[in-house]
Amino acid sequence: FSENLQCQALPEKVKIVEVGPRDGLQNEKTIVPTETKIHLIDMLSVSGLPVIEATSFVSPKWVPQMADQVEVMKGICRQPGVSYPVLTPNLKGFQAAVKAGASEVAIFGAASELFSKKNINCSVDESLQRFDEVMKAAKEAGVPVRGYVSCVLGCPYEGKVAPEKVAHVAKSLYSMGCYEISLGDTIGVGTPGSMSEMLEAVSREVPVNALAVHCHDTYGQALANILVALQMGISVVDSSVAGLGGCPYAQGASGNVATEDVVYMLHGLGIQTGVDLSKLMDAGAFICRSLNRKTNSKVSQATCKL
Amino acid sequence: MGNVPTTVKHCLSYEQLIQDYPWLRRWLLQEKTITGHEYPEFVKIVEVGPRDGLQNEKEIVPTGVKIQLIDMLSGTGLHVIEATSFVSSKWVPQMADHTEVLRGIQRAPHVQYPVLTPNLQGFQDAVAAGATEVAVFGSASETFSKKNINCSIDESMLRFEEVINTAKEQQIPVRGYVSCALGCPHEGHIEPSKVAEVAKKLYEMGCYEISLGDTIGVGTPGSMFKMLQCVMKEVPADALAVHCHDTYGQALPNILTALQMGVCVVDSAVAGLGGCPYAQGSSGNVSTEDVLYMLHGMGIETGVNLAKVVEAGDFICNALCRKTNSKVAKARGRTL
Numbered sequence: 001f002s003e004n005l006q007c008q009a010l011p012e013k014v015k016i017v018e019v020g021p022r023d024g025l026q027n028e029k030t031i032v033p034t035e036t037k038i039h040l041i042d043m044l045s046v047s048g049l050p051v052i053e054a055t056s057f058v059s060p061k062w063v064p065q066m067a068d069q070v071e072v073m074k075g076i077c078r079q080p081g082v083s084y085p086v087l088t089p090n091l092k093g094f095q096a097a098v099k100a101g102a103s104e105v106a107i108f109g110a111a112s113e114l115f116s117k118k119n120i121n122c123s124v125d126e127s128l129q130r131f132d133e134v135m136k137a138a139k140e141a142g143v144p145v146r147g148y149v150s151c152v153l154g155c156p157y158e159g160k161v162a163p164e165k166v167a168h169v170a171k172s173l174y175s176m177g178c179y180e181i182s183l184g185d186t187i188g189v190g191t192p193g194s195m196s197e198m199l200e201a202v203s204r205e206v207p208v209n210a211l212a213v214h215c216h217d218t219y220g221q222a223l224a225n226i227l228v229a230l231q232m233g234i235s236v237v238d239s240s241v242a243g244l245g246g247c248p249y250a251q252g253a254s255g256n257v258a259t260e261d262v263v264y265m266l267h268g269l270g271i272q273t274g275v276d277l278s279k280l281m282d283a284g285a286f287i288c289r290s291l292n293r294k295t296n297s298k299v300s301q302a303t304c305k306l
Numbered sequence: 307m308g309n310v311p312t313t314v315k316h317c318l319s320y321e322q323l324i325q326d327y328p329w330l331r332r333w334l335l336q337e338k339t340i341t342g343h344e345y346p347e348f349v350k351i352v353e354v355g356p357r358d359g360l361q362n363e364k365e366i367v368p369t370g371v372k373i374q375l376i377d378m379l380s381g382t383g384l385h386v387i388e389a390t391s392f393v394s395s396k397w398v399p400q401m402a403d404h405t406e407v408l409r410g411i412q413r414a415p416h417v418q419y420p421v422l423t424p425n426l427q428g429f430q431d432a433v434a435a436g437a438t439e440v441a442v443f444g445s446a447s448e449t450f451s452k453k454n455i456n457c458s459i460d461e462s463m464l465r466f467e468e469v470i471n472t473a474k475e476q477q478i479p480v481r482g483y484v485s486c487a488l489g490c491p492h493e494g495h496i497e498p499s500k501v502a503e504v505a506k507k508l509y510e511m512g513c514y515e516i517s518l519g520d521t522i523g524v525g526t527p528g529s530m531f532k533m534l535q536c537v538m539k540e541v542p543a544d545a546l547a548v549h550c551h552d553t554y555g556q557a558l559p560n561i562l563t564a565l566q567m568g569v570c571v572v573d574s575a576v577a578g579l580g581g582c583p584y585a586q587g588s589s590g591n592v593s594t595e596d597v598l599y600m601l602h603g604m605g606i607e608t609g610v611n612l613a614k615v616v617e618a619g620d621f622i623c624n625a626l627c628r629k630t631n632s633k634v635a636k637a638r639g640r641t642l
Contacts, residue, residue: 009342188637191603192562220596220633221603224558227527231343253637261555268526268556298555302523302588 011235013272015050017182017212018259020287021072022053022087024244026065027255028291034068036290038075043283044241045079048275049259053106054084057093073100085146089120091133098141105138106146107131109173111166112155115186119150128172135176147173148214152183152198153190156249163201171205180210182238185225187249188218192228199232212236215257217296218247222257223265230271237262242284243296258297260284346570348607350385352517352547353594355622356407357388357422359579361400362590363626369403371625373410378618379576380414383610384594388441389419392428405435420481424455429469433476440473441481442466444508446501447490450521454485463507470512482513483549487533488525488560491584498536506540515545517573520560522584523553527563534567547571550592552631553582557592558600565606572597577619578631593632595619 021041025032037055044052054076060067069086078084085104088094097105109127110116116124131147138145151158152166170181183202185195195213202211213229213236215222226237243258263275281300288295295301356376360367372390379387389411395402404421413419420439423429432440444462445451451459466482473480486493487501505516518537520530530548537546548564548571550557561572575591582588598612616635623630630636 191600193604218633218637219599220558220593221600223555224562224600227559227562247637254633258555264554265526265556265559269528298553298589302553302582 009231009233010269010271011230011233013235013274014230014266015212015236016259016262016273016275017051017053017236017238018044018049018241019053019214019238019256020044020241020244020259022056022066023238024240024242024256026056026063027245027248028065028293030291031065032290034071034075036287037068037072040241040283040287040290041072041076041084043279043286045077045082047279047283048273049082049280050274051083051085054086056087057097057100057102058087058089070096070100073097073102088134090130091137094134094137098143102143104144104146105134106148107134107173107178108148108150109169110150110155111161111169112151112158114157115151115155118157124169128169128176131173132176135178139177145178147176147178147181148184149173149181150184150186153185153194154187156187163198166198167201167205170202170211174206174210180212180236181206182212182214182236184214184238185216185222187247188216188221188253188255190215190225191221192224195225195228196232199229199234203232208233209235212238214238216247216255217243217257218253218255223261226257226262227265230269237266241280241297242288242300244287244291254296258284258295258299260295260297260299264299343566345565345604345606346568348570348609349565349601350547350571351594351597351608351610352386352388352549352571352573353379353384353576354388354549354573354591355379355575355577355579355594357391357401358573359575359577359591361391361398362580362583363400363628364581365626366400367625369406369410371622372403372407375576375618375622375625376407376411376419378621379615380412380417382614382618383608384417384615385609386418386420389421391422392432392435392437393422393424405431408432408435408437423469425465426468426472429472433478437478439479439481440469441483442469442508442513443483443485444504445485446496446504447486447493449492450486450490453492459504463504463511466508467511474512479514480512482508482511482516483519484508484516485519485521487518488520488529489522491522498533501533502536502540505537505546509541509545515547515571516541517547517549517571519549519573520551520557522582523551523556523588523590525550525560526554526556527559530560530563531567534564534569538567543568544570547573549573551582551590552578552592553588553590558596561592561597562600572601576615576632577623577635579622589631593619593630593634595630595632595634599634 055069055072056066088105239259239262240256245255247253247255390404391401423440574594574597578593580590582590
């Protein structure tokens with residue numbers, strides 16, 4: 001066993017994409033007041049995070065939690081050097097987002113046909129066609145677009161998902177013009193085994209420096225999966241402050257991996273993130289108080305002095 | 307892409323290459339190991355729930371419940387189940403029924419039931435009660451040693467030497483533990499060389515296996531790597547185990563790191579039993595269920611039936627009126 005292999009394989013810096021205010025809150029049962037959302041984003045903005053996914057321009061009919069998308073976008077105090085991408089499922093959402101001041105957007109594809117149909121009512125290919133419109137408009141407006149692929153390590157309906165299918169969707173999004181593709185283990189079933197198999201397939205089609213991992217911690221595997229991804233050259237990790245957001249497919253289970261726990265691991269590995277862990281924990285404590293719930297972050301739960 | 311020369315097509319698309327040469331895919335897959343790391347084919351799980359787990363639970367668990375838990379675990383395929391501890395009941399009231407537990411359990415063939423024996427007295431009581439394997443606990447931190455067992459590391463080694471020598475005479479294998487391997491609640495940072503020194507001492511005295519414990523769960527893959535690098539200079543990898551606490555959520559990546567370095571024995575506790583006495587309300591031991599899920603997902607064999615461990619976890623959590631700490635048990639979604 002090579003002693004040095006593990007150390008040499010890791011990136012020096014990792015970019016954290018904070019998805020708590022969008023992916024996190026979207027999966028919380030309580031509707032969060034607009035001011036609370038704004039305050040959360042403002043606290044996160046000063047913690048050193050380079051990217052904070054602020055809201056989602058989907059129809060409030062489908063996602064009531066994000067109905068205040070325009071007010072949130074207009075109300076936040078944008079820090080220089082921080083990006084605030086928003087979800088835009090279609091052209092209409094894109095136009096509304098730009099009008100509200102968005103300077104970066106994100107689109108969502110799925111590696112599973114059934115999930116695509118159940119989640120956004122169309123096939124994977126149809127969804128990519130929809131996004132084509134968004135991509136064209138974004139290019140014209142000079143707005144960067146991030147692509148998400150969900151169900152990369154398993155689907156709640158189809159079960160196993162072929163790595164080649166993930167690679168196909170990732171490649172399509174990248175070819176269409178997405179600058180980065182975030183690969184999401186939507187139901188958290190992945191392990192270092194399936195993560196590495198999937199990343200090998202995808203990295204043949206999309207350069208590794210354009211890839212990110214979005215791991216859910218539903219089965220406690222997120223940090224191990226992230227470690228393996230880092231060892232394979234990935235240097236962008238999505239996470240959610242306080243591990244906000246449950247799993248709609250596993251009652252009572254956790255969803256997003258907690259940003260605090262990711263940052264703790266990365267710093268322990270000597271990897272730079274630019275994030276101030278204590279300010280991040282303050283933001284997590286704030287939102288948990290507002291939601292009247294306990295944090296999902298183990299780092300926050302522990303009070304051990306070291 | 308009809309007019310593009312074949313070689314260019316293949317450079318542009320791996321999919322195209324495989325479509326044209328299907329045999330290549332299987333060959334390429336066989337060549338690879340996960341991310342270029344090698345992993346053990348088999349990992350031995352040492353189940354510490356009934357001892358380390360219950361010892362750190364507030365509720366005193368009735369003897370009958372302890373016995374039933376161990377019996378359920380005995381039917382899961384686990385090879386090692388740490389049954390109880392022969393410490394003075396004055397210090398650890400939870401383990402006061404050590405003799406009844408050891409006598410009451412139904413021992414499965416091919417399963418070991420080690421017990422903790424802090425000193426010669428404990429060892430003799432353990433053997434009288436039927437123990438066939440014991441364990442001793444050292445620390446890499448002087449302060450922790452003094453606060454935990456009232457003596458310095460060197461003094462504790464003398465005590466253990468008595469136990470190990472007596473055990474040798476009776477051909478009873480002894481497992482050694484080193485606590486605070488990645489940090490101490492009192493001293494903070496612990497030098498990897500100190501961990502190596504204590505591990506080496508226990509190994510040379512005759513312990514067949516040394517379990518390195520991240521007692522307060524502060525370790526990360528970074529500190530785990532550095533510590534193991536140091537220890538492996540003194541103790542062979544196949545005599546090492548890792549005992550990770552999940553207090554900071556780092557246990558699974560730490561275990562993964564250890565596996566990448568050649569360790570193939572992992573301690574864990576069903577349902578993640580046992581809190582952390584140094585971090586109020588926090589979790590302690592990593593859950594056996596979550597470890598198994600990861601190992602099986604990597605194609606590593608353990609011989610353990612995950613569903614049966616989940617059942618045992620459900621049983622003890624009901625008995626303790628508490629929720630499981632295992633995310634796998636919580637999720638109970640469709641397994642793939």
